[in-house]
Amino acid sequence: MLIAGGDADHIHVLVSIGRIDTSELIDDIKRDSSSWIKQQQARFAQFYWQRGYRAFSIGQSQVEAVTKYIRDQREHHKSQSYKDEFRALDAKYEIDERFCWN
Numbered sequence: 301m302l303i304a305g306g307d308a309d310h311i312h313v314l315v316s317i318g319r320i321d322t323s324e325l326i327d328d329i330k331r332d333s334s335s336w337i338k339q340q341q342a343r344f345a346q347f348y349w350q351r352g353y354r355a356f357s358i359g360q361s362q363v364e365a366v367t368k369y370i371r372d373q374r375e376h377h378k379s380q381s382y383k384d385e386f387r388a389l390d391a392k393y394e395i396d397e398r399f400c401w402n
Contacts (some may be wrong), residue, residue, distance in 0.1 A: 302363065305370045310382050312364070312370045322355045354386075 313329065318321040330349045337344045358366055369376070379383075390397045 303367050303370050305373050307373050307377050307382060312373065314366055314370060326355070327351050 302316060304313045306312050310391060315325070317325065325365060330385060333350060337347045
């Protein structure tokens with residue numbers, strides 16, 4: 301993992317991976333983090349992950365920009381909500397958003 305961060309309703313994780321099944325990586329992240337979160341405090345006992353996720357690949361030349369983007373999430377989402385940004389990406393890349401939201 302190079303960096304992880306997000307805001308109240310989402311996370312971003314930048315990882316360097318070789319030959320690995322992305323869905324297995326996401327399953328591992330969701331399973332292990334859910335277990336840890338639920339152990340922390342009773343108020344998180346009902347925590348759950350949504351079914352969907354998005355995975356993007358980037359080139360080495362983009363690592364610095366993506367790292368900054370992840371680090372600055374709270375500030376970034378003061379001007380555009382996560383869902384609005386997500387929907388704009390869906391439109392730009394012609395992705396059906398029904399496959400992500402619960």
